[in-house]
Amino acid sequence: MKFVVAIDGPAAAGKGTVSKAVAAHFGFAHLDTGLLYRAVGAKVLKGSDEIAAATSLTSADLDPETLRTSAVAQAASKVAVNPEVRRALVQFQQDFAKRDGGAVLDGRDIGTVICPDADVKLFVTASAACRAERRFLELQPKDSSATRDGVLADVEARDKRDRERATAPLIPAEDAIVIDTTDLSIDDAVAQAVALIEKARTA
DSSP states (O other): OOOEEEEEOOTTSSHHHHHHHHHHHHTOEEEETHHHHHHHHHHHHTTOOHHHHHHTOOGGGOOHHHHOSHHHHHHHHHHTTOHHHHHHHHHHHHHHHTOTTOEEEEESSIIIIIOTTOSEEEEEEOOHHHHHHHHHHHHTTTOTTOOHHHHHHHHHHHHHHHHHOSSSOSOOOTTOEEEEOTTOOHHHHHHHHHHHHHHHHHO
16 A cells, blocks of 8 residues: 655654654654755765765665754755755655555655655644744754754744755645644644544545
């Protein structure tokens, strides 16, 4: 059984948390596609060429613990505007989506570019201020230099870069359902997503 759920949205909106919960609920495989770009960004920070980094990724490069820093996030956003980097990573993502048993992919262009025929498309978002506060609280234990103002500036800069890039800009697919988590608990956001997917599966 092939069933694809595409979940897009900006940084720190909660799409990763919702995606993992949805995948666990339905027993689907899950791919955080942002990790692919973070892994490329991390390699570039260490001196690699962008294209070489994108074409040489292995599963060992996708350790979330080492890739959840603000520097890597900024590097990921910068390499993501390179059309050649995106092309190098598209096939990996599309192959993942084709697996039997169902798949959830979260990122920024899943519903618009990677899986335009996904069975369910969700766009998880929240206000920039809300997302910056979440990211600040996440970073603080690991990065004592992080400040609220600095994180908000990073979030807004990344949003602008993601929305305005020429290739696969961050926009909801025309048939995506928007879930705004600004005033939602995680449980409520997950419940909304699960209900929408259940409806699509039984339609």
